[in-house]
Amino acid sequence: MIPAVRRLLRQPSALRFAGLLLLLAGFAVTVLLVPRPDPAQLPRLADSLGGYAPVAAIVGGALLLVALVPRTFITLASGAIFGPLAGAAYALGAALLAAAIGFAVGRLLGREFVAERVRGRLARLDGWFARQSVFGVITVRLLPIAGFGLVSYGYGTTGTRLLPFLAGSVIAATPTAVGYAAIGAAVSSPGHVNWYAAAPASFGLIASAVLIHRWWRAERRRRLGPT
Structure with a gap:
């Protein structure tokens, strides 16, 4: 068994794949051990960055997503810092960059x-x-199978084309980005709670069910063939 593993690890593709697994394991351990900041305190950070805050939000959010930090936290933080609309836009920008x-x-x-x-x-x-x-891609993204970053890595190992993957990733992320950014904005402004903030997230669940049903029907027709 050990000689077979050694022969496998001598192959460049196996070494790169082992590096990918080690990278993901390191990110997972880091996410578990490092404490997360309070979203209510994050608007102060934007004030200190000034005009660079939007760029920092997109790039920083993308790096956190790549490091397997849950997208929910990043979107909540973006809403708390920039408000519901700008926060959702920056969160989607971070999601697009992270997906790539x-x-x-x-x-x-x-x-x-x-x-x-x-x-x-x-x-x-x-x-x-x-x-x-x-x-x-939208169908897979809406399924609760893994985090945003992990799905992006997984897609890279398949034969999926880049542009459909990026487009599907952003479209699938939009409903929850709007909803969680609104909730994050409400956290930083408790007197302005919008109870409709969860509506886009609910829409995401409904869309998931519809997309899964359509995919199942298409697969069933493909297997049965023409009648």
């Missing part, structure tokens, strides 16, 4: 290893990802 970075890292470190070893059903699954449209 995670996809690129996954493609660089993991795609060759996965492509060399997928067989049978896994090969068919990889082919499904390669054929995915924007609609398919």
Whole structure:
């Protein structure tokens, strides 16, 4: 067993894939151990950054998403700092940048290893990802299977095309970005609570059910073939 592992790790693709796994494990441990700041205190940070605050929010938020910090926290913080509309826009900018970075890292470190070893059903699954449209990416993004950053890395290891992946990622992130940014803004301004802030998040759940149902019907028709 050990000689086989050694031979595997001598392969460049296996070494890169092992590096990807170690990177994700390190991020996961860091997220668990490092305490998160109070979103109510974050508006002071924006004041200290001045005109650079929007750029810092997008770049910093993207790096946190890449480091597997939950998108919910980042969107709440963005709403607390910038308000509901600007906060949602900056959170979506961070999500787009993070999706691109995670996809690129996954493609660089993991795609060759996965492509060399997928067989049978896994090969068919990889082919499904390669054929995915924007609609398919939205469907997967709305499923509660993993965090935003982890899904981005995972997509990079498949044959998915970049542009549909980025477009689907942003569209799927929009409802909850608007909802959680509004909630974050309410945290920093308790006297202005908007009880409709959760409506976009509810819309995301409804959209998830509709998309899953449509995907299931399309897959069923494909398997049955023409009648």
